[in-house]
Amino acid sequence: MEVVIVPTADDAARVVAGVVIRLVTARPAVLGLATGSSPLGTYRRIVDEHRAGRVSFAACDAVLLDEYVGLAPDHPETYRAVIRRDFTDHIDLAPERLHGPDVWAADLPAACARYDGLLAGLGGVDLQLLGIGADGHVGFNEPGSSLRSRTRVKTLTKATRTDNARFFASADEVPRHVLTQGLVTISDARHLVLLAIGERKAVPVARAVEGPITASCPASVIQLHPHATVVLDEAAAGELELADYYREAYAGKPSWQAL
Ligand code: F6R
Numbered sequence: 323m324e325v326v327i328v329p330t331a332d333d334a335a336r337v338v339a340g341v342v343i344r345l346v347t348a349r350p351a352v353l354g355l356a357t358g359s360s361p362l363g364t365y366r367r368i369v370d371e372h373r374a375g376r377v378s379f380a381a382c383d384a385v386l387l388d389e390y391v392g393l394a395p396d397h398p399e400t401y402r403a404v405i406r407r408d409f410t411d412h413i414d415l416a417p418e419r420l421h422g423p424d425v426w427a428a429d430l431p432a433a434c435a436r437y438d439g440l441l442a443g444l445g446g447v448d449l450q451l452l453g454i455g456a457d458g459h460v461g462f463n464e465p466g467s468s469l470r471s472r473t474r475v476k477t478l479t480k481a482t483r484t485d486n487a488r489f490f491a492s493a494d495e496v497p498r499h500v501l502t503q504g505l506v507t508i509s510d511a512r513h514l515v516l517l518a519i520g521e522r523k524a525v526p527v528a529r530a531v532e533g534p535i536t537a538s539c540p541a542s543v544i545q546l547h548p549h550a551t552v553v554l555d556e557a558a559a560g561e562l563e564l565a566d567y568y569r570e571a572y573a574g575k576p577s578w579q580a581l
Contacts, residue, residue, distance in 0.1 A: 330556075337553050343368065347377060352448050354450030354511055372413045380415075382419065425501050434473040450508055457526065459541065463540040464476060467504070470505070476501075477499055509543055518553075519557070530544060531562060
């Protein structure tokens with residue numbers, strides 16, 4: 323696991339956008355996309371690079387981490403709609419190459435199994451972008467999630483529904499259920515990039531990076547991954563015990579060693 327601490331949210335977005343662009347420029351890739359506020363700056367930078375003609379996604383696929391259950395397919399807050407609005411409608415990714423779990427299927431467990439099969443059929447995810455919830459969730463794997471989980475139905479905690487109420491008219495409108503990639507599904511990606519911004523994320527980041535690996539902090543599974551990069555602004559790094567070491571390691575990173 324590599325922890326990269328940079329001064330500002332903008333610097334963090336630049337680092338993460340650089341990792342995505344380097345991958346996509348090297349080969350057709352399968353990108354795992356997260357919704358939420360954390361990756362917005364990254365998506366804006368990538369869109370700018372695309373508009374400047376420096377990166378193309380025409381040969382790529384993209385997959386969603388999670389999706390609400392119970393919203394109408396044309397609801398503006400489905401994660402498919404959000405990711406299209408915030409990112410993929412502004413690049414040359416073919417709409418049919420943006421994949422998500424089928425939350426409108428009659429048989430949701432079967433839809434979850436199909437989604438895991440689809441990810442495998444694409445050859446696996448090359449790079450999975452992740453945010454982290456205030457309660458330590460990744461995707462919508464809330465505390466208590468099995469460390470061996472695959473894509474399945476989860477119930478959101480009250481805290482997560484309250485957090486996400488900002489996108490809805492009221493907290494009551496936030497769905498209670500979601501389909502989310504499980505912790506094993508997420509960990510199957512070849513590279514995990516977790517991005518966290520702001521003081522509110524300092525405690526969950528410290529638990530995920532330096533605490534025990536536990537279902538109580540699902541993001542702590544990143545410690546088991548052979549290629550995990552955690553990109554933080556200074557505020558999100560505020561509770562890390564080894565912050566000076568991470569800064570020193572990144573400052574002295576050899577030029578031949580990519581993130
Ligand atoms: C989004 C997702 C969530 C968010 C997390 C942080 O697809 O799966 O895990 O990444 O809730 O959200 P923000 O970035 O809004 O703080």
